[in-house]
Amino acid sequence: MLKEFRQFLLRGNVIDLAVAVVIGAAFGAVVASLVADIITPIIAAIIGKPDFSNLTFTINGSVFRYGSFLNAVISFVSIAAAVFFFVVVPVNRLNEMRRSGKPVDETTRQCPECLSDVPKAAHRCAFCTSELQPAV
The missing domain is CATH 2.20.70 (Ubiquitin Ligase Nedd4; Chain: W;)
Structure with missing residues (x-):
């Protein structure tokens, strides 16, 4: 049973998946830092308020903290835009340049x-x- 487990772990797709998870986590930290340290201050410079978490309203004694939700939406949109413009677009252009060759006879x-x-x-x-x- 230990031999089979070792074979399972040393299979290429398991190792590839583990590397992808580690690289994905590191890349996520880079993108989160880009959004928190560069994009959010730009939004704060334009709007004038970098943190919306204190925004609330009350109905019949119930407090709705829509500011935290607004922060999450802005963070999500910022991260999605950063990934699209700094990863997806350049990778698509590289793939187009690699493909644009003479058609093979x-x-x-x-x-x-x-x-x-x-x-x-x-x-x-x-x-x-x-x-x-x-x-x-």
């Missing part, structure tokens, strides 16, 4: 009889043995 063509893929230089289909016209 096809090395196969379809047999008109059985629709299987055969090499372009083939004169006869290996699957249905029908004769093929020369490739253009």
Whole structure:
């Protein structure tokens, strides 16, 4: 049983998942710091109040602390915007640049009889043995 457990732990996908969780937590701390230390002060400079947690209203003796909710919404939107503009957009641009190359020449063509893929230089289909016209 210990041998199976060790094999389970040393499997690639378990280790990859563990690394992803650790990197994700570290990245979350970086993004949270970006929002708390840079984006929130910018919002505070524009609006004039950096912390809304003291905002409340009362109805029939019940106190509604909508300021904490407002802080959470602003934090969520700020984090989502930071992740989108500083991670998603640059990664998408990098992927586009990697993809934008010459299209690869096809090395196969379809047999008109059985629709299987055969090499372009083939004169006869290996699957249905029908004769093929020369490739253009």
